[in-house]
Amino acid sequence: MTSRPDEHPPSQSGQITQALAQGRNKRVRKLLHRMHPAMIAALLERLDAGQRSALWQQVEASREGRILAHLKGDLRRSLAGEAHDAHADEAAAPEHGSGDGISQLEAVRHALEQGKLKRVGKLLHHMHPAKVAGLLEALPPAERNEAWSMVETERAGRVLAYLHDEISAALAQQLDLEDLISAVEHLELDDLVDLIQTLPHELGSRLVHATAGARREQLESMLSYPEESAGGLMNADVIEVRADVQAGTVLRYLRLLETLPPQTDMLMVVDRSGRYQGALRLSALVTANLDATVAELMHTDVVGIPVDTASRDVALLFQDLDLLSAPVVDDRQRLLGRITVDDVVDLIREESDRTVMQMAGLDDEADMFAPVLVSSRRRAVWLGINLVAAFLAAWVIGRFQATLEQLVALAVLMPIVASMGGIAGSQTLTLVIRGLALKQVQRGNIRVLLNREVGISVLNGLLWALVVAALAVVWFGDWGIGGVIAVAILINLLCAALAGLAIPLVLERMGIDPALAGSAILTTVTDVVGFFAFLGLASVLLL
């Protein structure tokens, strides 16, 4: 995987054509960078038209002129024409903005189709790393890899940080190790930790070993915390001050630092043994008298977050207290690092994403364009689970075959009973799942909630039982069927409310995320109860 052309120097040209054929454009550019323009020109002349055009796409713009000078007339004119096109493209490259996302994706795909990789590189160069990440995710894998090969190494690390896990891991592994190491060199530590956690173990530890000194130590300590905890969210880039110094001294000290870590809104006040004492906001510092002490200026209401706090609770804390950053402490109140709001924003977004995706049995970190076979296998699991539920419902119906044979109208109406129960139950279920997430459904008020949900299901049960019964009587001209379906709907809506309340509470107590399995279990209950109540009542009362 390493690229040291000086060990056993085979022909440079051979290496380049090989790398070109493998689509390893970053390596091609690196090799070209070390060659003399005349050599490159000679190589271009030896290649066939397709290879030549592909190679030309990897030549740095600043060297094009000198290479062209070494080329013969025809060739020079044709390549110069391509260069001209590329520069015209650059002039037309869209500026960043919200409305033109569509055209950017289309522009990149268009350029990829035509093999104009230089143009792709320029388009990507003008985009924020977050946008580059979004665009890469929106590309099918083959095109994504090509586009990725045109992202500059020094920006690649930040792009990786914005990608979903599966894609991030795949693209990181496409880089040569040395490129990957230099790509992540300037990454914030928390982003680097996230990346390492998505990579195969061996590659991850290589990245750790490639880090030196204090950064390595911090990295290893951060990797020791679980991902979904305050420790997994925190960064070590804290600026510490002592409580007894004066504001003027702090300001002089900061001037010596020249820059502060990104997202710094406060300095952390610690005592001699590193114990957290309070937060000195920059906004308090800049408005303070120069002779005021840090102790007078600091806020002690910003409480240190214990390092093992669940990340969901960290998010609630940031949201409730409107924090921009917060200190993280160990069990002896020693300052370990800080959490910044940008990571909390990502966390909230990811959590909400996960909830919605999980409800459909999908993985939110998966690649939208993963190979069809891989995606099929993943989704098959969820379909299989639901098939068990469906067969359970079918089995219930099967118990009543004799009844159905005598009264086929029941077969027509039975999905209505099941479906109304499913809808009513999912309303209760959703309400309770949200209430649990916001910590508003608690032991102290479950009884109140139960009474309400039962009340609502009785009222709606009565209403819709009457409506459905009336329609059934009109349709089939049979009062008995109307009566049976009315009672069945009432029973099913009542059971739906009870199940919608009980399922998430039980799952939560079992440590299972209610959003994951709740809906599938609920549907099973409402289907089974619906079919059983309707067909059972019918066979007792109507036959």
Added chain:
Amino acid sequence: MTSRPDEHPPSQSGQITQALAQGRNKRVRKLLHRMHPAMIAALLERLDAGQRSALWQQVEASREGRILAHLKGDLRRSLAGEAHDAHADEAAAPEHGSGDGISQLEAVRHALEQGKLKRVGKLLHHMHPAKVAGLLEALPPAERNEAWSMVETERAGRVLAYLHDEISAALAQQLDLEDLISAVEHLELDDLVDLIQTLPHELGSRLVHATAGARREQLESMLSYPEESAGGLMNADVIEVRADVQAGTVLRYLRLLETLPPQTDMLMVVDRSGRYQGALRLSALVTANLDATVAELMHTDVVGIPVDTASRDVALLFQDLDLLSAPVVDDRQRLLGRITVDDVVDLIREESDRTVMQMAGLDDEADMFAPVLVSSRRRAVWLGINLVAAFLAAWVIGRFQATLEQLVALAVLMPIVASMGGIAGSQTLTLVIRGLALKQVQRGNIRVLLNREVGISVLNGLLWALVVAALAVVWFGDWGIGGVIAVAILINLLCAALAGLAIPLVLERMGIDPALAGSAILTTVTDVVGFFAFLGLASVLLL
């Protein structure tokens, strides 16, 4: 609604007992505050035991001693005992923290049950306004109103800002107008704007009129922007500086201000005509040489957000660029205000909340404990919509009554076909809805996505068609049924993929939120197609 006891002075005692009976505890406290301790003692002696105890709960702790001194022996001892209990409670009041949410709710409900309102007030006093809001939302309405009457006026405004719309409006209207006005006096303008937008129009404009001077002007201008836009999110509390002054001058200016608005991480650089030029981060200011100019220090990469930008795009921008705050500008680049990340955090949380709630036909701003009749009516709408879909499916089945009569096994198996289609379709639907939200599903890659989803549905269709067919053959011993159900499942999964992709795209183009209606429409499609394919094929091939 106004409380001016000096206009037509009826007996103060009469006013107090009346307010007490109405549960208007804030008013009771206000009236008591103006009375002499001896008068209060006399009043306490005249009341019956229940009223007396209730009134005593509203007496300020600092005046208890002086009132007790005016009371007779027995009475003094019994009330002094209650006072002692209350202070013991206070000592035991739990500190803020994440783990003890359950006990807080139970503690408050327990105190409410016993009528110990003073204790409720003390418990609430020790909680952050966000926690108070959470606790109020977790209480059933009657208890909520009682607890609300014990929130100090000066904290009531911030509590209102944390509440969901419906509850916030209800509780705001329980305050006397003058209390409401003083409660919101120190509220940040964006929170005040949100509150006014939830209130009845007349009450809202009274609040606007009660605001004075520059704050009133800013308030009115902010109210003119749509809620879901950058204008609706922004605050006017910007600190402006000019590009040509030196860092030292800026620092001296800030020291004169003494405090900065909350969440200030940057000053905004504007020119003479108020046009936005760049942002001066506090972290850049504190590390700068004192003689550097603002122009040298400011960041021009923080672009002004146009005031009419959709709030969803604002959220994406904050997330992608890791912003803490951002300037908002009009179409001539004049600085109007700023958006801070705490509001964006709320926005993201609310949006994700809304998505999940909408999928079950619920309103995310509604009160979990709204009156049963109100909640029933709201939920009935969604049940009604789904009933139409269910009857559509029933109608399809009804077309095949003759077939079902001859082969009742079809009735047993038909829910399986419909259910598998529903699950597979919801996977595609969820993926596409998320892709649209992240702007990763675009015109430029829909064809790729279509091919993939069709491929996946064919693979999974084949797999599960075989499994279900095998089970059906084993169950009913009929190869024909196995064949028919296999083909029907394949057809339904294919249609589910197409519908799952097409429905959100069409809804999005029609300007309807796909998360709202997508799932209901999809289920209708997969039910109808599933029943039609299965029963239709069966009547053609098996009879």
